Amino acid sequence: MKIKIEIDDGLAEEEIVIRCKSLNEDVISIQKRITDAVNSRMQLEVSRGEKEYYITIDEILFFETDDSGVVVHTATQIYETKYRLYELEDLLPGNFVRVAKSTILNASKVRAINKNITGASEVEFAGSNKKVFVSRNYLKLLMTKLEEKRLMK
Numbered sequence: 001m002k003i004k005i006e007i008d009d010g011l012a013e014e015e016i017v018i019r020c021k022s023l024n025e026d027v028i029s030i031q032k033r034i035t036d037a038v039n040s041r042m043q044l045e046v047s048r049g050e051k052e053y054y055i056t057i058d059e060i061l062f063f064e065t066d067d068s069g070v071v072v073h074t075a076t077q078i079y080e081t082k083y084r085l086y087e088l089e090d091l092l093p094g095n096f097v098r099v100a101k102s103t104i105l106n107a108s109k110v111r112a113i114n115k116n117i118t119g120a121s122e123v124e125f126a127g128s129n130k131k132v133f134v135s136r137n138y139l140k141l142l143m144t145k146l147e148e149k150r151l152m153k
Contacts, residue, residue: 035093042093046072046079053079057096061125062105062132063088075128097145099123099134107145115139 016034020027043054059074065085072079088104095108111126120133134142
């Protein structure tokens, strides 16, 4: 495998191109790692009161809707965002997954899942006492995402 870097002053933004003979697991793994590295530095504008903050995507445990809009939960804080959940789904990297009509969570921060076959399952997060419920309809999607994360390590 060759790795080549070309510098082009005319580019408006950085561009990474992967050329391959066929799409195999190694190529997919490289693409995923590049995407994760780029997204780990991605920041989101949030607010608390009149003050605006810029937090990295990696700090976020989950997003949920409440009466005033969409709130952003980190391990220690709660913020508000101007985005709607459907907008966040398009904007966020692949480790974020919708787990209920009103909730998107960061699968890389999940510590445990207390499964409940007849109702909503409860997710616990690493480094926090916060918990969120996963709708029965979304549990399989979350489990698939967690399995993908486990296999990537």
